[in-house]
Amino acid sequence: MVYVFLADGFEEIEAIGTIDVLRRANIEVITVGVGSKKVKGSHGIEVMADAAEDEISPDERLDAVMLPGGMPGTVNLDKSQKVHELIDYAYSSGKLCAAICAAPSVLGHSGILKGKTATCYPGFESELSGATLSDEYVVQSGNIITGRGPGVTVDFALKMVEYLLDEKTAENIRKGMQCRK
Numbered sequence: 001m002v003y004v005f006l007a008d009g010f011e012e013i014e015a016i017g018t019i020d021v022l023r024r025a026n027i028e029v030i031t032v033g034v035g036s037k038k039v040k041g042s043h044g045i046e047v048m049a050d051a052a053e054d055e056i057s058p059d060e061r062l063d064a065v066m067l068p069g070g071m072p073g074t075v076n077l078d079k080s081q082k083v084h085e086l087i088d089y090a091y092s093s094g095k096l097c098a099a100i101c102a103a104p105s106v107l108g109h110s111g112i113l114k115g116k117t118a119t120c121y122p123g124f125e126s127e128l129s130g131a132t133l134s135d136e137y138v139v140q141s142g143n144i145i146t147g148r149g150p151g152v153t154v155d156f157a158l159k160m161v162e163y164l165l166d167e168k169t170a171e172n173i174r175k176g177m178q179c180r181k
Contacts, residue, residue, distance in 0.1 A: 002027055002064040002096075002164075003056065003086060006049050007034035007077045011070030012041040013150040014100045018066060021157035024173050025165055027063075032056055034080045042070040053082040058089035063164055065090045069101020069121060069149070078106045087112065091143065096163055100147035100156050104128055107144065116141040121149045154179055 004019055015031075022029050033039045033049030040046045065086050067077055077083050083106065091097050091112045099107050104120040105127030107113050114130030119139045137152040138145065138159050145163060147156035154177065162170040174181065 001059070001061045002029045002066055002160075003032050003062065004029055004066045004068070005032050005034055005053075005077055005080075005083050005086075006039040006041075006047065006068070007073045007080065007083075008040050009042045009070050009076055010039065010068045010073035011101055011150055012043055012045045014068035014070065014147075014153050014156075015041070016047075017153035018068065018098075018100075018157040018160070021154060021161060021173060021177075022164075024176075025161045025169055027161070027164055030056070034076055034083060042073060053080060056082070056086070058086065058093075062086075062090060062093075062095055064096035064098060064160065066160070067099040067103035067106055069099070069103040071102060074102040074105060077103060078109055084110055094143055096143050096145065096160065098145040098147075098156070098160050100153065101149045104131075104146040107146070112144065116144050118144065118146040119148050120146060 031049040037049045037052045101121045105124045108128040118131040119134045138147045138155045158170045
């Protein structure tokens with residue numbers, strides 16, 4: 001199971017695109033509204049999350065946490081004690097922590113990027129405390145996957161599928177969606 005955290009101001013493409021790709025791979029995704037189940041994206045699109053942050057807790061069924069970027073969504077994610085609790089739980093349990101765009105800054109603030117390689121939206125590099133910075137669009141470093149921005153959402157999500165399932169499943173989804181490689 002993957003928790004995808006949605007806070008007011010989230011980047012819609014990064015969140016919804018990733019959810020779509022993960023569900024195509026038959027990975028259980030639970031969207032989690034930070035502050036409320038009803039969340040508005042950075043471009044005014046409102047969604048109803050599956051659960052509010054106060055309705056979830058660390059769970060042995062958890063395979064990954066995913067943070068979309070966007071502004072002020074990233075700032076709102078970073079303010080959430082529950083988001084940090086789940087990041088800490090996932091990371092310390094060897095589960096996947098994935099963040100894209102500005103959201104890798106939340107991972108940086110949590111301290112889990114020390115000794116890892118990561119990427120982010122240009123301008124947020126200083127927030128990736130302890131990370132070796134990469135100019136790649138999608139980077140996997142151990143149990144952390146980071147992506148640069150909305151334009152690489154499908155590649156980011158497919159990297160999550162590859163990590164959580166296998167490369168063959170990710171490639172089949174890529175082909176089925178007619179994605180360039």
